[in-house]
Amino acid sequence: MATDPYKELGVARGASQDELRKAFRKLAKENHPDRNPGDKKAEERFKRVAAAFDLLGDPDKRARFDRGEIDADGRDTFRGFNPGGSGGSGGSPFGAGGRFEGVDLEDIFDMFGGVGGVPRGGPRSSGPAKGHDVRARLEIDLEDSIVGATKRIAFSDGRTLDVTIPQGASDGQVLRLKGQGAPARAGGQPGDALIELGVKPHPVFRREGGDLHMDLPVSVPDAVLGGKVQAPTPDGTVSLNVPKGANSGSMLRLKGRGAVDPRTRQRGDLFARLIVTLPDGPDPALEAFAEKWRKERPYAPKRR
Structure with missing residues (x-):
């Protein structure tokens, strides 16, 4: 990755880990291959953003990068190393006078197999290092x-x-x-x-702990006379009994149809709030009935 990972994520060098995470989520969502099928530019952008966050999202690797110990690809850097042997040291691999900056001595010895080809400190007991997460x-x-x-x-x-x-x-x-x-x-x-x-947020369900809440539209006849309606749940559609004389705001509970409470690990309930809904478009018969009802049986709804 040739670019600066901070620039790749569009954040300042002093950005917090939370700011880094938010920037990554936004860019990864915009450029994800599933959202941009066949778009090679978006795919490459997604890869660069993910690589940048892999580096900066790890506090240890970020600190090493900021100190110049690793490059944007996560590889160790050896400042002062001069493989061409130029300078005033007669071809010294470490540049003029054999000096080098920002390099750990253990890394230098390990890079050249230790002294005399034997790893510094004798054979390693820990074995090869594990790859990065x-x-x-x-x-x-x-x-x-x-x-x-x-x-x-x-x-x-x-x-x-x-x-x-x-x-x-x-x-x-x-x-x-x-x-x-x-x-x-x-x-x-x-x-x-x-x-x-x-x-992701759900278009129907609202989560509250281990419970789910939703609004369930019901027709005027079902609200007045009672009846069965189809209700969505996370497990599929179920048939729900609407009681006779139900009003908007009435709550029905579907036991064990909610989410999983992260504290108890138990399945919560699904609460359906009934919303009495008129038919789409004008209905002359319903309007005539309502007009007659208003004249003969007027009533004022109570505040709930």
Whole structure:
């Protein structure tokens, strides 16, 4: 990645982690391949944005980048290194006078195999270093967070991965996928993929803890006479009994049809608020009935 990751995300160098996350979410959503099928420019932009956030979203890697210890691709930098051997040191690999700045001595010895070809300090006991973790955000529907699902996500390196969304997933929850991160050098274990879940707002349901709320339109005849209406739930459509004489604002409860409470891990309820709704367009018969009713049986609704 040749560009400055801060510029790629459109934030200042002093931006907070929360500002970085907000900028990444906005740009990733705008340029996601699912939203821009076949758009190579958007796909490349998505990859660059994801790579920038992978670097800056990790406080340790961000600090190293700000100090100049790694470049925008996350690779170690060795300032003062002069592979051409020019300068006043007679071809010293470290430049004039053998000096170098911003480089850890342990890194230099390790880069050249230690002294005399033997790693500094003798054989390493810890083995090859693990690869970096990668981070991504996955937007899911409310129904998926309740009943579970499998979703595909695209990474900045072009890989795709099927992610299993557990039942009762919550907004902001992070899933760790072992071994699905960046590969390690020298045969080490790859890093992990950290997938942050974002639950999208729903056009029908409003979530309050483990419960869901919705407005349910009912016709005038069903409100007056009672009847069965079809009501949406996260598990599918169900038949709901509307009591005789129901008014707008009346609340019906569907037990166990709500969301999953993140504290108790129990399924909540779904509350349907009835909204008595007139038919679309004028209805002469209904108007004549209402006119007669207003003359013969006037009443003033009570404030609820």
